[in-house]
Amino acid sequence: MPKPLDDSITDVVAAKKLAAGFGDKTVWGSADFSIARGEFIGLLGSNGAGKTTLFRLILGLARPSHGTLKVFGSDAERGNSRIGYVPQRRIVDGESKIQSVEYVRLAIAGNRWGFSLASQVRRERQAALDVLATVDATSLAYRPLRELSGGELQRVFLAQALVGKPELLLLDEPLANLDIRRGTQLIRLIHTVAKSQNIAVLLIAHDINPLLPVVDRIIYIANGKVASGKPEQIVTSQQLSELYGAPIEVLHDSKGRIAVLGVEEAVHHDA
Amino acid sequence: MMLKYAATLSDTGFHWNLWADFQNMWQYAFMQHAFEAGTIVAIVAGVVGYFVVMRRLSFAAHALSHVGFAGAAGAVLIGVNPVFGLLVFTSGGGLAMAALGRRANTQDVQIGTVLAFMLGLGVLFINLYKGYATEAYSLLFGEILGISIGDVFITLVAGVLIIATVALLYRRLVFTSLDEDVAEAKGISVLGVGICFMLLIAVATSIAVQVVGVLLIFALMVTPAAIAGRLASRPAQGIAISVGIALAATWFGLFTSYYLPYPVSFFITTSVFILYLAVRLLQARSA
Structure with missing residues (x-):
């Protein structure tokens, strides 16, 4: 596998004008973001927005329809041993x-x-x-x-x-089927392990709240668009309304928890 | 039918002296061939069957044997060794199912439709072949007591090929069977392994038909493996248990049917079924 020129300055993942799609149908497009070493990033968005599709691009299981995607400085390729992947598994054989x-x-x-x-x-x-x-x-x-x-x-x-010893972890909805307490414990564990080994984490989640204590940044996919930044920059009424192209309201409670309202209507409206 | 010969040839009956009983039986070449072919088939079915169960392909494997029936009947019709008809049809069917990929274990209606059509085609071929109804009977239910030394040789070659292929693919087969998504991300060609495995099932089915017939292939290919799956904590152990059960059932079936006037496949299917029930009951009790 081709090595990047300088490990210390190369981003783990770098996307420029990246678009994903099947055939001539675009799932999302014009994504510009990068992931640095050891960064903990939450990947958010509604069902079917194309979060897992981003994983497939990084894993080299699908090709970008437009733009460039660099993984450790080179094109994404299958079987990259520097990536650890936890897919969303549904079936565990009962017998x-x-x-x-x-x-x-x-x-x-x-x-x-x-x-x-x-x-x-x-x-x-x-x-x-x-x-x-x-x-x-x-x-x-x-x-x-x-x-x-x-x-x-x-x-x-x-x-x-x-x-x-991967340098990037891709975790697809590890919090699905977990209650809040167990979810928080798991996030803390992932965070501890990742920090101690300087592993970058890209974690798909439905709810931003369990991630708030640990994430450095989030990537939000909605309505075919991709935005990235600090949670407080992205998860705002104005930003999300812009992404979804429909009125979204973000509420904060006294403990810093966040509620995002109006997403379902926005997605239905789009579909 | 060879089954009838077995009853008449055994001039000395069963005596509870198992060694003498075994020697008595072993003096006949057809019983030796039956044991040789049966042993090879049991090992192959035990190994391949374990992966069939892990990959949840038992219905697909069952359907493949029915596709094979049409091929075997067609071969009989044009005067070729049925095993070649089996190989051609099961391989074709296997490739088609491999193309379905991971959907093969969920598309039961489609597979069932093709299965029924193939059985119907087989019935037509048997009907066109104005020979004996026993041909159809032995294809459907097996005719291990009619195996020639040439059949044993074909079985041995196919068996060695299958085991060698499994050995070569072993770690990738296990990985894709247990954890397909991660295996794919690790760079394994899931489709490639799937195609190879379907061809393995096709060949294994083709040689197993001699022993248990197309209708009873489940008994050797799935039931022992299903029992092993309930007992084994690692894949290698599961394969060993699966092979052990398939071997024991085949030997028991051959030995018993030599002394009792009932078909071998009945004893094989019954012994593995009873074992399956026993394991389930014991596990239900301990749970």
């Missing part, structure tokens, strides 16, 4: 008893040809246990995935994504 540690092990040697010999299996399992320990999931290692709670599952998936 399978496969242990969590085996799922983490997949990321260690799963993309090689052939099979692991007994000695390699032992080494791979040890490496998987080491990664699980970094997310406080040692006790989950030998439990079947299907027995884990939503929060425990996300910790195992996070461990899997951390294999190979």
